[in-house]
Amino acid sequence: MWTFVHKLGSPKWCHALCARLQPGFWIAAGLLLAVGAVWSLAFSPPDYQMGDSYRIIYVHVPAAILAQSVFVGMALASAVFLIWKIKVADMAATVMAPFGAAMTFLGLFTGSLWGVPTWGTWWTWDARLTAMLIQLFLYIGVIALRGAYGRDDQGAKAVAVLTLVGVVNIPIIKYSVVWWNTLHQPATFTLTERPAMPASMWVPLLIMVLGFYSFFIALTLYRLRNEIMRRESRTRWVQALAD
Amino acid sequence: MSSREMPVATPTRLGWAHVCLAQLRRELALARRRGGDWLNPLLFLALVVVLFPLGISPQPARLADVAPGLLWVAALLAMLLSLDALFRTDHADGTLEQMLLAPQPLPLLCLTKVVVHWLLTGVPLALCAPWLGVLLSLPAGAAPVLIGSLLLGSATLSLIGAIGAALTVGLPRGGILLSLLILPLYIPVLIFGAGAVQTALAGGSAAPAMALLGAMLALAVAGAPFAIAGALRISVNG
Numbered sequence: 364m365w366t367f368v369h370k371l372g373s374p375k376w377c378h379a380l381c382a383r384l385q386p387g388f389w390i391a392a393g394l395l396l397a398v399g400a401v402w403s404l405a406f407s408p409p410d411y412q413m414g415d416s417y418r419i420i421y422v423h424v425p426a427a428i429l430a431q432s433v434f435v436g437m438a439l440a441s442a443v444f445l446i447w448k449i450k451v452a453d454m455a456a457t458v459m460a461p462f463g464a465a466m467t468f469l470g471l472f473t474g475s476l477w478g479v480p481t482w483g484t485w486w487t488w489d490a491r492l493t494a495m496l497i498q499l500f501l502y503i504g505v506i507a508l509r510g511a512y513g514r515d516d517q518g519a520k521a522v523a524v525l526t527l528v529g530v531v532n533i534p535i536i537k538y539s540v541v542w543w544n545t546l547h548q549p550a551t552f553t554l555t556e557r558p559a560m561p562a563s564m565w566v567p568l569l570i571m572v573l574g575f576y577s578f579f580i581a582l583t584l585y586r587l588r589n590e591i592m593r594r595e596s597r598t599r600w601v602q603a604l605a606d
Numbered sequence: 607m608s609s610r611e612m613p614v615a616t617p618t619r620l621g622w623a624h625v626c627l628a629q630l631r632r633e634l635a636l637a638r639r640r641g642g643d644w645l646n647p648l649l650f651l652a653l654v655v656v657l658f659p660l661g662i663s664p665q666p667a668r669l670a671d672v673a674p675g676l677l678w679v680a681a682l683l684a685m686l687l688s689l690d691a692l693f694r695t696d697h698a699d700g701t702l703e704q705m706l707l708a709p710q711p712l713p714l715l716c717l718t719k720v721v722v723h724w725l726l727t728g729v730p731l732a733l734c735a736p737w738l739g740v741l742l743s744l745p746a747g748a749a750p751v752l753i754g755s756l757l758l759g760s761a762t763l764s765l766i767g768a769i770g771a772a773l774t775v776g777l778p779r780g781g782i783l784l785s786l787l788i789l790p791l792y793i794p795v796l797i798f799g800a801g802a803v804q805t806a807l808a809g810g811s812a813a814p815a816m817a818l819l820g821a822m823l824a825l826a827v828a829g830a831p832f833a834i835a836g837a838l839r840i841s842v843n844g
Contacts, residue, residue, distance in 0.1 A: 500790040507786055511777050520840040521773045525787060528769055528833055532791050535822070539794035543801070 372449040374591045375600050381584040381591075388581035395574030403567035410564075416480040419473050421568055425575035427470035430498065431533075433463030433579065437505070438530035441523035451587075453519045454594060456526065457509065458586035462579060464502035471495050490540040497536050501529045516594060625710045626718045633722040644726045647684040648734050654680040655738045666743035673742035674752070674803035681731045681756055682763060682792055686785055688727045689767040692719070693775040693838065702775075702842055713831035716838065720768045720831075728760030744807075751806040751816075758819040759799040765823075765830035766791050772837035795822060 370376045403421040410417040440456040443449055474492065475485050486492070508525055512518025560568075595601050620628075637644055658676055659669055696702045705715050735756055736749035744752070770788040774780030802815035 497790045497793055500786070504787040504790065507783055508773065511774075511780075511783050521837065524769075524833060524837050524840065525773060528791070531829070532794075535794050535825075536790070539797045539818075543797050 372447070372451055374451055374454075374595050375598075377451045378588055378591045381588045385581060385584045385588075388577050388584065392574055392577035392581050395570055395577055399567050399570035399574050403571060407564050407567050408561075413481055416477065419477045421571045423470060423473040423477060424568060425572045426466045426473060427495065428572055429575050429579055430463060430467040430470050430495065432576075433459050433466060434498065434502070434526075434530060434533065437463065438526050441526040445520065445523045445527070450516070450519075450594070451591070453516060453523065454590040455583065455587055456523065457519075458583055458590050460502060460506050460509070462582060464499060464506060466575075466579075467495055467499040467502055471499065490537075490543060493540045493543075494533075494537045497540075498533065501533070505529065620710070622710055622714055625708070626714060629715060629718045630722060633719060637722070637726055644730065647688045647727045648730055650687060651680050651684045651731060651734065652738060654683065655741060659742070670743040670745065673739055673744040674748065674807065675800040676742065677735050677739055677744070677752065678756070678759075678796055678800040678803070681735060681760065682796055684731055685727055685760055685763045685767060686788060686792075688723070689764075689771045689788070690774075690781045690784055692723055692768060692771040693841075694771075697775045697842070702838065706839060706842055712835040712838065716768065716772075716834040717827075717831040720764050720834070723768070724761050724764040728764055729757065732756035732760060748803055748807050751812045752803050754816060755799045755802040755812070755819060758816065758823055759795045762795050762819070762823045762826045763792060765826040765834075766795075769830055769833045769837055772834045772841060774841075775838070776841040795819065798822070 371380070399421065404418060407418075409415050437456045437459045440452040440459070444452040444456065471492070474495075478484055478487065505522055505526055509518050509522045512521065592601055592604075655677065658672070662668065662672070693702060696705070706712060708715065732753050735752050736744070736746075739749065739752060740746075767784075767788050770784050770791075771780075773787065774784050777783065798815045798818045802812040802819065805815060806812040
């Protein structure tokens with residue numbers, strides 16, 4: 364067990380592991396997303412109030428869940444990097460940030476589209492929307508700080524500190540805007556209660572969420588390999604690979 | 607790191623309180639010699655407040671409506687602008703390295719610096735805000751809550767902002783980046799700070815919002831000095 368964890372810290376070994384894990388996650392992502400998309404768009408019943416417009420939930424909810432998970436993943440990687448000085452963890456945090464920002468934007472964008480038929484407005488200063496918007500700015504801040512330090516990993520520790528400060532602040536921001544203003548419906552999935560939707564609606568949603576997660580993992584592995592190659596480009600094993 | 611294992615010379619062991627006091631005096635002396643620098647955030651606040659009646663409407667009723675939030679946003683931006691210089695001169699003249707090398711705990715020294723920053727920007731801003739509130743037709747009854755919320759809130763803003771200032775001190779153009787990093791983290795303080803004044807104006811009790819501002823300050827005092835110290839070590843040592 365521990366040798367496995369220690370080996371993960373080696374860029375070369377991690378590069379090889381990513382290559383081995385990648386195909387499985389790509390296949391899972393492709394299958395889950397295809398099944399989920401067809402099921403949710405063609406076979407699940409329309410909502411009795413919102414009609415077909417509710418189907419945007421099948422992109423909206425997975426994107427929003429991913430937006431939060433990716434930040435937590437980034438924070439974990441940053442903590443590992445700061446505590447054990449494992450470079451691969453910082454590389455993982457680097458490649459996760461743009462994807463998280465994209466998911467946050469996708470969640471906001473689809474929510475905005477969905478808001479027009481249901482709430483009658485593109486935007487409202489509701490707690491969840493505001494919290495997501497602030498989270499998008501946190502992502503952009505993390506990406507911008509890394510960008511300010513240039514392409515090498517000088518700014519890595521600074522970015523890790525900022526990510527950890529951000530993750531401490533996310534719950535505070537969340538609750539402060541919740542007390543400030545609320546219109547959005549409560550979370551669709553909770554671990555403790557059964558969803559309020561019929562199974563024909565939430566099962567494809569669950570498949571879509573799992574599909575998004577698989578896609579995220581596959582893409583992260585793929586980009587992590589590139590990042591390892593880029594940062595370790597002076598080492599002999601990368602040059603041997605390139606030849 | 608190696609200096610810890612082989613003591614070269616016995617350093618004079620100063621007590622923590624002594625060092626804090628010495629640093630407090632140094633910072634205040636520096637501020638005194640820099641002259642009117644501490645006035646700049648106040649002038650900024652006054653100018654921003656003057657812009658809004660020109661931009662929105664000079665009607666007293668409309669201005670009084672937005673006055674609490676407006677004063678709070680303007681004070682927050684004034685704090686933000688003053689933060690960029692917090693560690694910059696110390697970084698340029700090598701004082702920061704001496705702070706890092708000092709045998710006393712770095713978080714404590716950072717906390718002292720932040721306290722001075724709050725005394726020289728947050729406190730004057732809080733005391734001036736009600737006077738500018740007069741320009742925005744803010745009822746005089748809201749003044750105590752406005753001062754109290756700004757005193758509590760600006761201390762939190764100083765502490766959080768110092769983390770950002772420490773992270774960007776090594777960068778040549780940190781200013782705009784600093785606002786990008788720090789403003790999202792300022793939002794909870796803004797919500798409850800402006801909320802306290804608004805509830806007081808509406809006739810409710812400002813106590814819950816003030817209690818939350820106090821809670822955020824307590825959290826920031828407990829956590830931020832360590833984050834500032836860590837960020838400074840990273841910025842100086844790479």
